[in-house]
Amino acid sequence: MGETYRHIAIMGPPGGGKGTQAAILSEKLGIRAFSAGELLREEVARGTQEGREIEAIITKGNLVPSRYIVNRMRERIVDPQNAKGYILDGFPRTLDQRDEFEAMQKDDPHIVANRLELDLVLLLQVPDDYVIDRIIGRYACAKCGALYHEKFKQPKTFGVCDACGHKEFTRRADDNYETVVSRLRNYRSVTAPVIPYYEEKGLLKCIDGTGPIDVVAEKIRKVVGY
Numbered sequence: 650m651g652e653t654y655r656h657i658a659i660m661g662p663p664g665g666g667k668g669t670q671a672a673i674l675s676e677k678l679g680i681r682a683f684s685a686g687e688l689l690r691e692e693v694a695r696g697t698q699e700g701r702e703i704e705a706i707i708t709k710g711n712l713v714p715s716r717y718i719v720n721r722m723r724e725r726i727v728d729p730q731n732a733k734g735y736i737l738d739g740f741p742r743t744l745d746q747r748d749e750f751e752a753m754q755k756d757d758p759h760i761v762a763n764r765l766e767l768d769l770v771l772l773l774q775v776p777d778d779y780v781i782d783r784i785i786g787r788y789a790c791a792k793c794g795a796l797y798h799e800k801f802k803q804p805k806t807f808g809v810c811d812a813c814g815h816k817e818f819t820r821r822a823d824d825n826y827e828t829v830v831s832r833l834r835n836y837r838s839v840t841a842p843v844i845p846y847y848e849e850k851g852l853l854k855c856i857d858g859t860g861p862i863d864v865v866a867e868k869i870r871k872v873v874g875y
C-alpha cells in the first residue's frame with residue numbers, strides 16, 4: 650500500500666485548476682478545503698476584532714498581512730470538526746505566508762501533539778499558454794452561474810444553458826489577455842519561489858495539470874491515496 654495524505658496544500662498557477670481539484674478532493678475525502686480569500690471574507694463577516702482590522706486593511710487597498718491569514722488557517726486546522734484533515738487551496742501564496750505558516754506549525758502545541766502539520770504539497774503544473782486558453786474562453790450562465798468554455802465545454806445546445814435553459818451568459822471582466830498575463834507573471838515572481846522549500850522538505854509532488862478534469866483528479870487520487 651502507498652502512503653495516504655490528509656493535510657494537503659494545492660498550489661499552481663491562476664487558472665491551473667486548483668479550485669476545481671480542491672473541491673473534488675474535498676468531496677472524495679470528506680474533508681474541507683480552505684482558500685485564504687474565503688477565510689478572510691468569513692472573518693470580516695463575523696465582525697470579530699481581527700475581522701474589523703482585516704476590513705480596514707482591504708478597504709485601504711492594502712495587502713492583508715500574512716499573520717491574519719495564518720491565524721485563520723490555524724483555527725480551521727485545530728478545529729475538532731476538521732480532525733480528519735484539511736486542504737489548503739492556493740496557500741501559501743507568498744514567501745512571507747509560507748514562513749509565517751511554518752513557524753506557526755512548529756510553535757503550536759496542539760498541531761505538534763496531534764501531528765496536524767502539512768504533509769503533502771501538490772503542485773499542478775500547467776504551461777502559461779494553456780492557462781491563457783483556459784481563462785480567456787470561459788463564461789457563465791447569467792442566471793444560474795453554470796460554467797462553460799468556448800473550446801472545452803460548450804452547452805449541449807449552443808447558446809442555451811444546460812442547467813437551467815437560460816440564454817444569456819456573462820464573462821468576468823478580468824478574464825482578458827492582459828489581466829491573465831499579469832497574474833501569471835505575478836505567480837512566477839511571488840508564488841513560484843515558495844515551492845523549492847517544500848521540495849527540499851520532501852513534501853512536494855508535481856502533477857501534470859493539463860488534460861480533462863477527471864484525468865487530473867485521477868492523478869491526484871493516486872498521489873493522495875484514497
Ligand SMILES: [Zn+2]
Nearest residue numbers: 790793810813
Ligand atoms: Zn443556467
